[in-house]
Amino acid sequence: MRPHPDAPEPPSADRPVLEVRGLRTQVATPTGPKVVVDGLDLTLAPGEVLCIAGESGSGKSMAALSIMGLLPRPMARIAAGSIRLNGRELTGLGEARMRAVRGAEISMIFQEPMTSLNPVLTIGRQVGEAIEAHRSVGRADLTRLTVAALEAVRIPEAARRLKQYPHELSGGMRQRVMIAMAMACGPKVLIADEPTTALDVTIQAQILELMRDLRRDHGTAVILITHDMGVVAEMADRVVIMNQGRLVEDGPVLDVFERPRAAYTRTLLAAVPRLGAYADIDGPVRSAGRSGAAPAPDPARRPRPVAEVRDLTVRFDLTGGLLQRVVRRVHAVEGVSFDLFPGETLALVGESGCGKSTTGKALMNLIPWTGAITIDGTATHGLGRRAMRPVRRHIQMVFQDPFASLDPRMTVGDLVAEPMRIHGLARGRELDDRVAELFRRVRLEPDVRDRYPHEFSGGQRQRICIARALGLSPRLIVADESVSALDVSVQAQVLDLMQELQAEMGLSYLFISHDMAVVEQVSHRVAVMYMGRIVEIGRRRDVFGDPRHPYTRKLLTAVPRPDPRDRRDHFRRLEGEIPSPVQALDYRPPPQRFDEVRPGHIVDLSGAPEQAGG
Template sequence: MTVTAPTRLTAADAPAPSTAVPLLSIRDLAVTYHGHSGDVPAVQGFSAEVFPGDAVAIVGESGSGKSTVALAVLGLLGAGSATVTGSVRLRGEELIGAARRRLEDVRGRHIAMVFQDPLSSLNPYLTVGLQVAEACERHLGMTRRQSHQRARELLDELGVADAAHAFRRHPHQYSGGMRQRSLLASGFAADPALLIADEPTTALDVITQARVLGRLRERLTARGMALLLITHNLGIVAGLCDRVIVMRGGTIVEQAAVRELYRTPRHDYTRRLLAAVPRLDTPPPDDGRPARDGTAAAPGPGEAGTRATATATDAAIEVREAIVEFPRPDGGRLRAVDGVSFSVRPGEVFGLVGQSGSGKSTLVRAVAGLQALTSGEVRIGGTPVTAGDRHALRPLWRRVQMVFQDPLSSLNARFTVARIVAEPLVNFGILPPREARRRVDGLLAAVSLDPALAARYPHELSGGQCQRVSLARALAVEPEILLCDEPLSALDVSVQAEILALLRELRTRLALTVLFVSHDLAVVRHLADRVAVMHEGRLVEVKAAASLYAEAEHPYTRALLAAVPIPDPAARRY
């Protein structure tokens, strides 16, 4: 990282003066990345202040520079990879250009960060409990016994089920939401003065999200901790934050108190962001398809627990009494999927919602043939799916493509974006390499990515950009069935709206069948024909989307709907 002296600001450049002393003061921050294809200005002229007990949100589209600001604050931009100018002060102490040892003391103890991608942020060789405890030992001087006890308490506080067993599990044994809560526990561990949270709730269901945000609010109020929240979820911002910074193209386009910004946004981009937010209180768009009543799949009396659908002979996807179990460290068995049955008709979008750790991702992986069933059966177009039989699965994967929950971990770090997107076209013999490469630009444009990104590698992209690359790769072979595991979780609301419109158009034009897993109930309402609610490994309710959102029957479904964040600061505060 190259550092130059900070530029002096004029009075017009700086935020409005305050009599309070800021905890964090950022002045005219600029970051330029140095890549193999040339220099890329990522942030320009960023100025902001964060005060003790303050909750400040940074919102904006993927690639707007939000995460770069956070990395620059902590001095985490690699040497030689970026030039950083401007000033970042913590309680008056300049951090840009500070010695490495001093920055190591600041990180974790005074400023903690929760990174966007939990799987790549956790050490795969260490148990999650040890990674949470490490911060307590390193920064608070706790003994091993004290730090382990503190780690269990934090995991339990953030809703990680069975914290004693969870302490001994490795990251790959956690769901995406549980990994995200573990990272938050690490962030809380040393009671920092400032927590920088980069999309900390993207993999969380709304109930767990509300619990985690409630804990954040408690720490802001009781301990005076400050929060710098990077997010695309404007419902969370409305409910939690005091001030909002809107970024686009590396610059601040608007900065205001949260109520003022939501009530009278000044910039056109801010108005478009707010207008693009999917809401439960607005009807989904009409895509011209006949409405589905969902009656064929409604649960009968006494069937809500395990059999939530009737099977259909022409089903695109059929799951019968699926059970998936995993070994536990104590020698027992964890039942992640418990007797689930449902069918999805050709051309239907079937939504699957529920808490993180409820078994949604495990179930989708079983449908794709990536996870063996303990018992039960999965059929695709009437053909049994047998996990582990690659010869039998190869023709299936030509028809069925999957968008994974962790986009960065599902992309080959040694491939360019162009090679990643073209790979299925070549592997399935659809096109020779040169012709496949010519298709890439169109596929990237279809998911709202600049074709110029084709020459980049995954680590050079934002989380939202990686997620769109995953979607472009899945759509490359024009599959009959698309399995989507949280495909929109890292996308800003404007791109979410574009991708939702794309999925609606594809399912109409190609009769695409979609199994859509999400914790965002508003997004599911705007896309799905039917919605299944999963809780503790079982389907507890399945209904036509309009019916479920209007007349939810199961208490858990009603609790999910009640916990959905509302993009209105006057409606709810965490």
């Protein structure tokens, strides 16, 4: 009997499982069609990990959506080219036939699991739907297969998770659920689009290790889309570099890292922060390798701190029951103390939920807190909105997402001018001149002031946010994950700008981040947070060169190294996640005890987490 013309050919080790030839994808725009993928050629061998790297807008995700047949129609379409999966041509297949292919033969996991999972359906229902779409099974078998799919991605207590909803799981757990859905029917190709970008470094290591296990155990071929060159070095057999929709480089991972042919590839690699590269330098370093800011003052000669924090505690009440009484409490920050000096960058590091951002918001007096905070000599506890206004001239904040921080209905010139208007610092021609100078200071042309936020790139929008923060001539800026969403080259530009401004203006930064390589580059001192507490604080070279707390060692071990020759055969096993900070009302946290190891290098030895050890 002759095979059906649409049937896939039997897999062969000598034939690529996926072939893309001359792929050209267009999207409709008000000015006509725009090519977003231009003549892409790539192949994927059985069991191979192919990384597609490049900055935002390079066409990586549009290429993946084209392969999966998930382009938003009619806005986008494949204008030319061939996509063959196990010898079967996918371009031109109808939606019904593509649904039979997706999930069974090729699957995809997306960057943000919370927007990919249905918030009103249980985990069990969503994973079960992926199985039911391709298999005819009874209820008992469906439950068994669903539990097995969750166990395969190392979700603890898998049977109990079936009745939970996405919001009840952590980010890492939600991403594992996405992988379980993608792998439930045993596809031979898995496309992972930035699957770890939004995750903390330790959870990222767990997800990447899981993908390695799937490749080893099931022979899954993986296309990993990322702009993190450290992940590329750790994971890839072969690398494709894309820029403006075109393939600019393709080769084995070692060749691309050590002998890059394209200038764009060399630019990407030069911008990557490398953990340990500045071990012998005391203080921040520009991306070009030169000193970026003045060294922190000598401890014996330090001036008065610009910010003093003592025993900062933040707790949030959780209500429940018919009368909505307080039943539990979130212990977000517990007894945090530190000083921040003029011209200094203190990095606050740790995983999501450890209390970093809450500490920054408390410093800004944006949430209720207890303890003592002094900003430039003014105690801020209990200050109302009006009394806090003069203090806000000295402390400003730059948030992670610049687009969400800027009013889309206002021009960027008005957005930068607004804080100066509110504080009555300038008006008329003087205000216009100040705004123009601020734009020049962040390396933007003043004539862009009449544009709106959506007309700028992510890096440019972050520069606008920095200009807005500088308008009041603050002494301290809280930078909350301010570069984590940016591509590496844009990130390097923004970090260089922040360090230039620090050197010129004597700014202090509370730099909140989970990216340890970036922290090493920009900080004078580092404070490591775990479960709402600072467990280690000291000079950056001491904390990174001789970490004393097991949780600090865990964070440093999990950082991907952007060097294929330094690739670990397997990631160090990192079990467990940060325990929940939600506690009963009668919970009394243990006192925070510090032992001074050396001047300026302090470790809290009261409760080193077991899962952080090893």
